[in-house]
Amino acid sequence: MSITSDILRGHTETIILKQLLISDSYGYQINKYIQEKTDNQFELKEATLYSAFRRLETAGYIVSYWGDETTGARRRYYSITTTGKKYYEESKKEWEEAKGLLDSLI
Amino acid sequence: MVAKIRNYIQRAFDDVPKTKKAMELQEELIANCLEKFNDQLRFGKSEEEAYTAVISGIGDLSELTEGLKERHTLSVETPEQRKKSAVLVATAVMLYILSPMMVVFFSEVVNQSVIGVLMMFTFVAIATGLLVYNAMTKSRYRREEDTLVEEFKEWKSAKAKDRAIFETVSSAYWLIVVGIYLFISFTTLAWHYTWIIFIIAAAIGNIVKAILLWRQSDETK
Incomplete structure (x- = not known):
């Protein structure tokens, strides 16, 4: 499992961008999707998730804005930018290549 | 329990300069963690279990706060x-x-x-x-x-x-x-x-x- 989570962690940013491609979202919701899609086998640590947000934001791949919740605490939403979409496509292509290589090696 | 979660996160930000960026990150973290806590309760977990799940899910916050400590002060003349x-x-x-x-x-x-x-x-x-x-x-x-x-x-x-x-x-x-x-x-x-x-x-x-x-x-x- 530790190898699996290492590989997954290496792709944290692509995983986040993929979620934002579907719709704007906020931290907990993204983590919830990840959990659901992996049948509760994988979950990002909050520290990892928010560090990735900061990196993506600095790189200009995502932008954030505060939602106007009428009840409860306000949430910070993230939205993917055009350069972010391009970066996602590149990362995805890289991953496909790596996957093909590993399949032929292992 | 809610206050305990809030405290846990606030403590991690203790030695971080109180900038707007840091305060917003703290607010974001608290809001998301509390939502997770409430979800855990809804799934039938006890408060104690929900608290443990939230805190262990946070991970090492220092990698996050470390980036906020860097200060670049004066733009130095070359x-x-x-x-x-x-x-x-x-x-x-x-x-x-x-x-x-x-x-x-x-x-x-x-x-x-x-x-x-x-x-x-x-x-x-x-x-x-x-x-x-x-x-x-x-x-x-x-x-x-x-x-x-x-x-x-x-x-x-x-x-x-x-x-x-x-x-x-x-x-x-x-x-x-x-x-x-x-x-x-x-x-x-x-x-x-x-x-x-x-x-x-x-x-x-x-x-x-x-x-x-x-x-x-x-x-x-």
């Missing part, structure tokens, strides 16, 4: 900038010193006092231009943190720059006035009247200053 600035100031001072000599040289040696005065004004104008250019291109204090202290530093830096420009212009102004006084006095030889130039000059100077201040206060409104 040696080239300092050199350029020194050359500009030195040239300007030299021109100021040479400018009265033009009057003497042209009126005594070439016997063309009008050209001498014109040369003096040209020198003063060029020197003033150099000093103003130097003050305007000096790197400004750039704000790196959204705190009150930073705002104050920025305000102070802007103030000092304004003052430098003002002093430069005003010293040039008085040199020009002295030049006009000498020129008119020498050509008309009416020394008993010409001193009035200084009073007129002071009045004009103050009126210009008043207009500038008035405009400035209009802008800030």
Whole structure:
């Protein structure tokens, strides 16, 4: 499992961008999707998730804005930018290549 | 339990500068963690279990807060900038010193006092231009943190720059006035009247200053 989570962690940013491609979202919701899609086998640590947000934001791949919740605490939403979409496509292509290589090696 | 989660996150931010960025990140973390906590309760977990799940899910926050501790304070002047600035100031001072000599040289040696005065004004104008250019291109204090202290530093830096420009212009102004006084006095030889130039000059100077201040206060409104 530790190898699996290492590989997954290496792709944290692509995983986040993929979620934002579907719709704007906020931290907990993204983590919830990840959990659901992996049948509760994988979950990002909050520290990892928010560090990735900061990196993506600095790189200009995502932008954030505060939602106007009428009840409860306000949430910070993230939205993917055009350069972010391009970066996602590149990362995805890289991953496909790596996957093909590993399949032929292992 | 809610307060305990809040405390846990706030403690991680204890030694982080209280910038807007840090406070927003803290707020975001707390909101998301509390939502997770409430979800856990809804799934039928006890408060104790939900709390443990939330805290263990946070992970090592230091990797997140470490990035917020970096401060870049002053935008430092490079040696080239300092050199350029020194050359500009030195040239300007030299021109100021040479400018009265033009009057003497042209009126005594070439016997063309009008050209001498014109040369003096040209020198003063060029020197003033150099000093103003130097003050305007000096790197400004750039704000790196959204705190009150930073705002104050920025305000102070802007103030000092304004003052430098003002002093430069005003010293040039008085040199020009002295030049006009000498020129008119020498050509008309009416020394008993010409001193009035200084009073007129002071009045004009103050009126210009008043207009500038008035405009400035209009802008800030």
